Amino acid sequence: xxxxxxxxxxxxxxxxxxxxxxxxxxxxxxxxxxxxxxxxxxxxxxxxxxxxxxxxxxxxxxxxxxxxxxxxxxxxxxxxxxxxxxxxxxxxxxxxxxxxxxxxxxxxxxxxxx
Amino acid sequence: xxxxxxxxxxxxxxxxxxxxxxxxxxxxxxxxxxxxxxxxxxxxxxxxxxxxxxxxxxxxxxxxxxxxxxxxxxxxxxxxxxxxxxxxxxxxxxxxxxxxxxxxxxxxxxxxxxxx
Numbered sequence: 001x002x003x004x005x006x007x008x009x010x011x012x013x014x015x016x017x018x019x020x021x022x023x024x025x026x027x028x029x030x031x032x033x034x035x036x037x038x039x040x041x042x043x044x045x046x047x048x049x050x051x052x053x054x055x056x057x058x059x060x061x062x063x064x065x066x067x068x069x070x071x072x073x074x075x076x077x078x079x080x081x082x083x084x085x086x087x088x089x090x091x092x093x094x095x096x097x098x099x100x101x102x103x104x105x106x107x108x109x110x111x112x113x114x
Numbered sequence: 115x116x117x118x119x120x121x122x123x124x125x126x127x128x129x130x131x132x133x134x135x136x137x138x139x140x141x142x143x144x145x146x147x148x149x150x151x152x153x154x155x156x157x158x159x160x161x162x163x164x165x166x167x168x169x170x171x172x173x174x175x176x177x178x179x180x181x182x183x184x185x186x187x188x189x190x191x192x193x194x195x196x197x198x199x200x201x202x203x204x205x206x207x208x209x210x211x212x213x214x215x216x217x218x219x220x221x222x223x224x225x226x227x228x229x230x
Contacts (some may be wrong), residue, residue: 049218104149
């Protein structure tokens with residue numbers, strides 16, 4: 001897996017956008033960027049993934065730089081329930097289908113405050 | 115995406131005993147993964163369990179301590195053997211996404227183990 005670097009913690013006001021950065025400078029051309037989050041005492045939850053184009057789903061948006069060496073996860077209107085640890089992971093993949101193990105770093109602790 | 119049922123959700127065990135954790139998946143999957151999350155830490159992969167073959171353990175984890183069974187494509191168990199307080203952690207199973215494009219890995223809700 002390509003190594004990723006994330007800030008250890010971030011704060012966000014409720015209702016504002018939360019922008020979580022991730023560096024993955026050693027990413028290969030066919031490797032996807034995945035984001036997961038872990039709310040306290042629960043198993044990690046898949047959020048979104050992308051290869052080179054920006055992606056959006058009902059949970060978040062993912063912005064990937066043109067050189068693919070970094071990305072930003074955007075929670076457009078953060079709520080208190082979005083307080084969690086957010087993990088950016090680049091697993092080994094083939095053709096858009098992930099396989100193999102996930103290597104978790106320390107992630108970013110996002111705290112959403114009223 | 116797959117749905118995983120993991121049991122037990124938590125347990126308090128005496129040192130020297132063993133605990134078996136079960137994960138049941140609602141669909142057939144070739145690969146299952148077992149993770150450990152020590153207090154205040156991130157997830158660490160213990161082993162990969164493929165049906166029909168021996169589990170593959172990561173560095174620092176051995177089969178005698180963490181035996182794994184994978185009797186079919188929907189079920190796996192992880193046993194934490196001869197437990198000590200250092201084994202107090204959350205243990206999670208996971209399966210990869212299915213289909214193309216996939217929707218990420220699915221994780222069980224975890225087993226919170228306390229060894230006293």
